[in-house]
Amino acid sequence: xxxxxxxxxxxxxxxxxxxxxxxxxxxxxxxxxxxxxxxxxxxxxxxxxxxxxxxxxxxxxxxxxxxxxxxxxxxxxxxxxxxxxxxxxxxxxxxxxxxxxxxxxxxxxxxxxxxxxxxxxxxxxxxxxxxxxxxxxxxxxxxxxxxxxxxxxxxxxxxxxxxxxxxxxxxxxxxxxxxxxxxxxxxxxxxxxxxxxxxxxxxxxxxxxxxxxxxxxxxxxxxxxxxxxxxxxxxxx
Numbered sequence: 431x432x433x434x435x436x437x438x439x440x441x442x443x444x445x446x447x448x449x450x451x452x453x454x455x456x457x458x459x460x461x462x463x464x465x466x467x468x469x470x471x472x473x474x475x476x477x478x479x480x481x482x483x484x485x486x487x488x489x490x491x492x493x494x495x496x497x498x499x500x501x502x503x504x505x506x507x508x509x510x511x512x513x514x515x516x517x518x519x520x521x522x523x524x525x526x527x528x529x530x531x532x533x534x535x536x537x538x539x540x541x542x543x544x545x546x547x548x549x550x551x552x553x554x555x556x557x558x559x560x561x562x563x564x565x566x567x568x569x570x571x572x573x574x575x576x577x578x579x580x581x582x583x584x585x586x587x588x589x590x591x592x593x594x595x596x597x598x599x600x601x602x603x604x605x606x607x608x609x610x611x612x613x614x615x616x617x618x619x620x621x622x623x624x625x626x627x628x629x630x631x632x633x634x635x636x637x638x639x640x641x642x643x644x645x646x647x648x649x650x651x652x653x654x655x656x657x658x659x660x661x662x663x664x665x666x667x
Contacts, residue, residue: 466510467494467662477506478539478546478649486652494659496652507546508650509537515645516667519599522660527591528560531657532577535599536646546649548637552577553599553608555657557591574610578633585613602667604644
């Protein structure tokens with residue numbers, strides 16, 4: 431009898447713990463979040479306009495790494511297999527000293543477009559302090575900003591190179607917001623006349639289909655610099 435009681439209590443505790451974990455998982459699913467990177471493979475992603483071609487991208491121990499020094503594989507931006515319109519995207523990233531990369535949304539994958547930036551809006555990822563001079567003097571080139579278009583420059587405060595940053599992108603009914611480490615770095619109605627004027631007065635006017643689409647693929651840029659990503663998830667709105 432003395433042995434049965436401790437065993438019974440242990441069983442009850444294990445059952446409660448198991449039930450609690452199950453409820454926690456169900457809550458996450460109810461929230462609508464989906465993992466875009468499984469931490470081990472490139473499943474759900476491919477190289478822009480190249481499909482599942484071997485590239486400079488690798489996945490290991492929860493980190494998605496683009497290593498330009500990797501001998502095998504081609505250079506190329508990594509894009510999602512799926513297309514998204516209204517969503518909330520969260521991820522973490524870090525770059526090497528002077529590093530430069532980007533997160534794109536609404537990317538149109540078509541051989542007529544040579545690169546993701548021809549159509550997609552880019553959240554710039556940058557080591558602001560050690561970047562090339564041309565990036566340092568233009569606030570629309572700073573980390574967290576809508577590259578070459580607009581920026582809340584005072585909120586561009588990336589962590590030191592080699593450290594993890596948190597980025598968030600929200601798009602709903604044409605309104606797009608970028609967040610870096612909890613600070614708003616860009617917000618705009620991308621179909622508005624005000625936004626179109628900003629585009630037409632900057633470098634992106636060279637790309638006639640830039641920001642013309644309300645949905646598309648999400649892309650991670652291979653800018654010939656080392657960049658890492660982790661904890662990538664999305665929630666459709």
